[in-house]
Amino acid sequence: MAAPRSWALWSFCCRGWSRVLPGCRLPGLRSSWPRGPLGARPLSQEKRATETHFGFETVSEEEKGGKVYQVFESVAKKYDVMNDMMSLGIHRVWKDLLLWKMRPFPGTQLLDVAGGTGDIAFRFLNYVQAQHQRKEKRQLRAQQNLSWEEIAKKYQNEEDSLGGSHVMVCDINKEMLKIGKQKARAQGYKAGLAWVLGDAEELPFDDDKFDVYTIAFGIRNVTHIDRALQEAHRVLKPGGRFLCLEFSQVNNPLISRLYDVYSFQVIPVLGEVIAGDWKSYQYLVESIRQFPSQEEFKEVIEDAGFQKVTYENLTSGIVAIHSGFKL
Secondary structure (H helix, E strand, O other): OHHHHHHHHHHHHHHHHHHHHHHOOOOOOOOOOOEEOOEEOOHHHHHHOOEEEEOOEEEEHHHHHHHHHHHHHHHHHHHHHHHHHHHOOHHHHHHHHHHHHHOOOOOOEEEEEOOOOOHHHHHHHHHHHHHHHHHHHHHHHHOOOOOHHHHHHHHHOHHHOOOOOEEEEEEOOHHHHHHHHHHHHHHOOOOOEEEEEOEOOEOOOOOOOEEEEEEEOOHHHOOOHHHHHHHHHHHEEEEEEEEEEEEOOOOOHHHHHHHHHHHHHHHHHHHHHHHOOHHHHHHHHHHHHHOOOHHHHHHHHHHOOOEEEEEEEEOOOOEEEEEEEOO
8 A cells, every 4th residue: 555655646736736836936046035026026015915825835925924823833843843854954054054144142131933833932041041151160160168058059050041031932833832831841941941923023022122033933924024024123222133034136147046946846745654644745846936036035134124134144045034123
């Protein structure tokens, strides 16, 4: 029974690939982001439309939110396994690089949006705890008159182990948050961590609240990206930083072709074999192709009010880190 099923999967995959190619704007050519005669159309114009894209499918704006929710509800339990399989584990390096670019310090207040599984939050807590411990050691060396009891008390104070840092994980999907909380319990993360069910387009937080806002591989799934960016700007303190990790346009022709073959012919099959869900992973691949190019997205971030916006391509341009400041 296994062999015919496997043959059917690959056969369907090849047929799907042949259908995708004629109408698909692939990386290395031009972005599939809608363009006008004067260049990229600002995302602020999109909210006036009644239709948007869900992968390569055109749907109503109201419909997209529900469809995206169903995708992540479906993939939540296998999300980490599939990330490792799809990226050959490189997604871990990308997330590490995001933290190195952030370089948080003890006391940093982080909002991680669309971060339900906790990957960025856990890295943040590890980073600031290590920073705080180094600071404590320097202070202890400078205060040689402390007793051993006082030294031990400092190291045993879990609440103070982060130096006042805190991370708020906000995700619109209950299943993704559920998985994140399970991982946090299993790995022993307690202090400095909170979980909130919320929409990136309408964050349930006050103005000027966070030092850093991160969103990793989530912003392309938002219906109105401009609104999400405006919300990011609103909740950041003056001087706060916006950091976005997202797939990008691959400019190297050879890597672009290999990336397309892997994306359309391999990833949906992996989704079916490992997670039992072909369609969700087909959408995730298509959503990457609908996301604007690095330069276009940089302009959109600037339109939201951020200053000194830059991007850094990673792994031959497959992903990029965009960053900016609220001044």
